[in-house]
Amino acid sequence: MRNKGRNIKNVGEGNKALILKLVYTGQCSTRAELSDMTGLTKMTVGNIVHNLIENKWIAEGEIKTNSVVGRNPVLLCPDENNRRVMGVYISRDKVVVSSITPRALISKSIEFRLDHKFNAKILMSNILESIQTILDEEGREKFIGIGVSCIGPVDSRKGRILSPTDFYGISNVEVCKWLEKKTNLNVLLENDMNASALAEHLYGKGMGCSNFTYIGITHGIGAGMVINGDLYSGAHGYGGELGHISIDVDGPVCSCGNRGCIEVYASIPNFMSHVVGDAAKAGKSILKTHEVIAFEDVIEAAKAKDKLASLVMDEYISRLASAIASGMNLIDPEIIFIGHDAAIGGDWFAGKLEKEINERLLFGEEHRIKVEISAFGEAAPVIGSGVIYLNKIFHSLL
Ligand SMILES: [Zn+2]
DSSP states (O other), X not given: OOOOOOOSXXXXXXXXXXXXXXXXXXXXXXXXXXXXXXXXXXXXXHHHHHHHHHXXXXXXXXXXXXXXXXXXXXXXXXXXXXXXXXXXXXXXXXXXXXXXXXXXXEEEEEEEEOOTTOOHHHHHHHHHHHHHHHHHHHOGGGEEEEEEEESSOXXXXXXXXXXXXXXXXXXXXXXXXXXXXXXXXXXXXXXXXXXXXXXXXXXXXXXXXXXXXXXXXXXXXXXXXXXXXXXXXXXXXXXXXXXXXXXXXXXXXXXXXXXXXXXXXXXXXXXXXXXXXXXXXXXXXXXXXXXXXXXXXXHHHHHTTOHHHHXXXXXXXXXXXXXXXXXXXXXXXXXXXXXXXXXXXXXXXXXXXXXHHHHHSTTTTTSOOEEEEOTTGXXXXXXXXXXXXXXXXXHSOO
């Protein structure tokens, strides 16, 4: 992350946005820390902070009492009573609309399920209704903008959802234009993997880490890559399609047209239908005691050393690791964060994956890549939706 400010004319707005970022992301909480971190003079910092307080971006909190010499500094914090962003996460089976605080915490959330009865019009009017409810309950004047994180592919520059597979025929939705017209708020769109990576980078375990990959495992598998401190999404915004790394040239045909893509085996629904089939044939297993087997049931049964669960989970992790190692040999990150639905596997799952990935990496013995669960777990794309907009104001206040 670039935290250096510049003491020259005409960069006031940039410095203001930088100071806002440092306070919102919890990196600095006093004027002295801001001055040290940015290299800006104490007077410049003082003026900017004064302006940000006046305009209700930040607030003064309690007095810091552990200072040894001199006056105890006043702590700065986000003005949480007056600022919010709206986050909208659109996945394949549900939508989560949330009010997100400047510290990237969920203040209020409304969720609804998606199914084949939805079309673009119903989807958008349901989203709008949830947004209006939150605006009414929390106070419209607090909201500075809306971030939408959506399953790909999306055209984030044009604010359009393109043509996600298995998405009830919903495609080419001008989500930004539509929501801007109805709410009078600015709207930004990003794919859910990039949004999650951004949340990790600005507020999660990826703070201060210049090279990491966020991997989301859900109905699909995708990656958000932070490379040299910046989000990398490729020339056309379609980078990070980790789910379409093929592990078998003769494997089943994937929705992308290729064969044997990891998504065909390891997306959560595809894996679970495989588990259900195996459980039906198996003699004795904890999994047979469940009426409906969920991903977390397989994890728990494998932890309890259930034979069938251990077998299917070992195979699952081995396939995933094979595809991830191929991707990581290309980008060489320091650390991988696992999020979306698979985050429920916790440290046990991350640890097994880390071992198997590193065994397959070209330089795995010398430079291990750590694998951890995202700081936001399954909620990463929900938090990420709000962070899309916070990130925007950290570059220039609107
Ligand atoms: Zn594919």
